[in-house]
Amino acid sequence: WADTDGDGYGDNQSESAWRPDACKVTVGTSTIDRWGCPDSDGDGASDPQVDSGWLSHPAGLADAFPDDYTQWRDFDGDGYGDEPVGTNPDRCRETPGTSQDDRYGCPDTDGDGWSDLGDRFPNDVTQWEDTDGDGYGDNPNGNMPDSCPTAALSEGISLLDRLGCPDTDGDGYSDPDDEWGASPNGTADAFPRIRVQWADMDGDGFGDNAIGSLRDDCPETSGSSTIDLQGCPDGDGDGYSDEFGFTNAQFMLMASNPTASLFTYLIPFTMFALTLFGMMLGRRRGDL
Known part of the structure; x- marks a missing residue:
């Protein structure tokens, strides 16, 4: 019958009273945690009043987010609301957490903003995705x-x-x-x-690893030799390194391919022999 603040909620506080005003001398519209108290965001949950002992959720029943009409409860007290369709909804409502990048309100061991559930590197603050x-x-x-x-x-x-x-x-x-x-x-x-x-x-084109295939026997000097040494200078391109020597290379070539060597060296050898024979014959005629 009485309504001191005129907010539509009666002053009668008896157990059988209908919607008793919890804030009899202060106009309010709250309806969820108590009747007739200030509700700044209009979500139905009253603003907390520390002086009177009416604390915000989860310590009490008042609005944990008095300026956000989409959230009011915070079961784990981590600052993220329990309402799944509200602002920054807590994806781990029963476990306090600080994550905010991949999901809100879940444990974040390394503190990089990514929850342990979504962080590929949960113990490295500098990495999270892979x-x-x-x-x-x-x-x-x-x-x-x-x-x-x-x-x-x-x-x-x-x-x-x-x-x-x-x-x-x-x-x-x-x-x-x-x-x-x-x-x-x-x-x-x-x-x-x-x-x-x-x-x-x-x-x-020859590798520096001395024990591998295609090893380079002259790793600091470019070369193309492939037979006695690999990757060493080969001025005449015969496959033997310059260090091996021209004469040794010729003998090795003759030994490795006699048929090819016969045609390769027979003509110059014959010409050399004929030249030498001619010189000797000329000297004999001179002596006569």
């Missing part, structure tokens, strides 16, 4: 960044010259591409299909 799933993060400024964040795992995973790029032969060095040149001009694999070679200091 598009290609190779174990290297997409953030180029983070720890161990992926240089090829969208490369297919089936192409291999480099880990020496750069991280997370195609590595066809699986030796740890990435395959070269338009932006990442091969050794010696860059650091990518100069032999992307030969697992035991990757660097080529002199750029002659």
